[in-house]
Amino acid sequence: MTANATRVLVLNSGSSSLKYQLLDMSDTQSTGGSAAGRLAVGLVERIGEETSRLAHTPLATGGDKRETEGPIADHEAALKAVAAELAADGLGLDSPELAAIGHRVVHGGLKFTAPTVIDDAVLKEIERLVPVAPLHNPANLIGIRTAQALRPDLPQVAVFDTAFHTTMPEYAARYAIDVATADAHRIRRYGFHGTSHAYVSRKTAALLGKDPSEVNVIVLHLGNGASASAVAGGRCVDTSMGLTPLEGLVMGTRSGDIDPAVTFHLKRVAGMSTDEIDVLLNKKSGLVGLCGDNDMREIRRRIDEGDERAELAFDIYIHRLKKYIGAYTAVLGRVDAVAFTAGVGENAAPVREAALAGLEELGMAVDASLNAVRSDEPRLISPEYARVAVAVVPTDEELEIAQQTYALVNA
Numbered sequence: 001m002t003a004n005a006t007r008v009l010v011l012n013s014g015s016s017s018l019k020y021q022l023l024d025m026s027d028t029q030s031t032g033g034s035a036a037g038r039l040a041v042g043l044v045e046r047i048g049e050e051t052s053r054l055a056h057t058p059l060a061t062g063g064d065k066r067e068t069e070g071p072i073a074d075h076e077a078a079l080k081a082v083a084a085e086l087a088a089d090g091l092g093l094d095s096p097e098l099a100a101i102g103h104r105v106v107h108g109g110l111k112f113t114a115p116t117v118i119d120d121a122v123l124k125e126i127e128r129l130v131p132v133a134p135l136h137n138p139a140n141l142i143g144i145r146t147a148q149a150l151r152p153d154l155p156q157v158a159v160f161d162t163a164f165h166t167t168m169p170e171y172a173a174r175y176a177i178d179v180a181t182a183d184a185h186r187i188r189r190y191g192f193h194g195t196s197h198a199y200v201s202r203k204t205a206a207l208l209g210k211d212p213s214e215v216n217v218i219v220l221h222l223g224n225g226a227s228a229s230a231v232a233g234g235r236c237v238d239t240s241m242g243l244t245p246l247e248g249l250v251m252g253t254r255s256g257d258i259d260p261a262v263t264f265h266l267k268r269v270a271g272m273s274t275d276e277i278d279v280l281l282n283k284k285s286g287l288v289g290l291c292g293d294n295d296m297r298e299i300r301r302r303i304d305e306g307d308e309r310a311e312l313a314f315d316i317y318i319h320r321l322k323k324y325i326g327a328y329t330a331v332l333g334r335v336d337a338v339a340f341t342a343g344v345g346e347n348a349a350p351v352r353e354a355a356l357a358g359l360e361e362l363g364m365a366v367d368a369s370l371n372a373v374r375s376d377e378p379r380l381i382s383p384e385y386a387r388v389a390v391a392v393v394p395t396d397e398e399l400e401i402a403q404q405t406y407a408l409v410n411a
């Protein structure tokens with residue numbers, strides 16, 4: 001790596017998508033991680049279809065978003081198309097300024113507790129984890145192999161969604177099922193969105209002017225996928241997602257917690273196949289299953305018009321959220337802050353208000369006028385008197401991946 005190699009390309013490969021950001025880490029460090037270091041951002045969607053779409057925004061040149069449509073056969077073609085867009089802005093992947101490529105990898109099992117430079121052994125281990133992450137790890141592997149083929153000389157770093165949660169104590173991570181069966185099939189609670197929980201809990205401590213080791217934070221990552229975590233002194237001690245991202249909160253399309261016997265019932269009584277139940281619980285449940293919409297903006301609009309189904313869906317969503325806030329208060333013993341993040345958490349003031357309504361006895365309250373403020377900056381929305389700080393902290397998983405990647409290759 002050359003001395004002035006300060007750029008990191010972050011790749012987030014989904015089964016039919018590729019999200020990317022090119023960041024200049026000299027800038028992000030000097031600005032405390034603001035958007036100033038972002039050189040380009042983009043997304044390739046519908047890979048493998050006739051109507052693939054690439055949207056690329058060259059922030060470094062101040063240029064407009066460029067969108068192209070047309071078939072992109074696979075992830076290799078997608079990354080090559082991205083490389084061509086970057087090259088057109090003078091940001092090509094062949095640049096000596098590129099220090100590393102950081103990959104989001106969803107499942108790192110128990111082995112990967114920190115970002116890891118990818119070699120053959122690491123690739124094999126990510127592959128070994130495919131049975132516990134069948135939707136995500138194969139796509140992540142394709143992204144890594146494609147990037148390696150394009151720049152074999154460059155360090156490629158895996159940043160795992162599960163890593164932040166590997167500090168969970170055994171009593172929080174284990175399901176109360178037969179130990180031999182659980183161990184034979186690596187069944188336990190791994191947790192996801194770890195990069196976001198790590199970033200947001202640290203940012204929340206900074207907002208309070210404290211070191212992460214000094215504060216206990218409940219992080220509520222409420223996006224289309226949603227998860228809560230209890231973070232004690234910078235270490236995750238519990239999180240709501242489990243073996244897969246299905247467990248926990250009510251999400252856009254996932255049920256979150258249900259009695260596992262519902263699945264036997266669907267099989268035995270409703271005659272559904274395992275795959276059909278999988279689709280039902282992951283894609284057709286949650287807010288969309290309850291009211292037909294998974295966008296919180298639309299749900300709030302319908303509630304304002306008096307739609308009872310939308311209102312019930314909202315109430316179920318909030319009730320679950322409250323139960324986790326209560327549970328994690330008990331787990332942590334002392335809570336210094338509750339932090340809201342991701343699409344819903346950052347934008348939906350009514351969700352934040354309803355989630356903490358009536359929790360004054362726990363020291364939690366929301367100031368209505370602070371809660372109504374719209375901003376991209378981390379901010380407090382609790383009144384002066386409240387014992388627990390309530391924060392809105394925009395998450396930035398790409399920046400976190402880039403920082404971890406850059407720190408590792410410079411270590």
Ligand code: AMP
Nearest residue numbers: 223224294295296297342343344347348
């Ligand atoms: P994410 O997965 O973090 O990108 O979050 C996506 C979700 O955030 C969407 O499905 C919406 O429900 C929600 N969302 C985004 N913008 C807003 C907004 N302005 N108000 C309420 N909810 C929003």
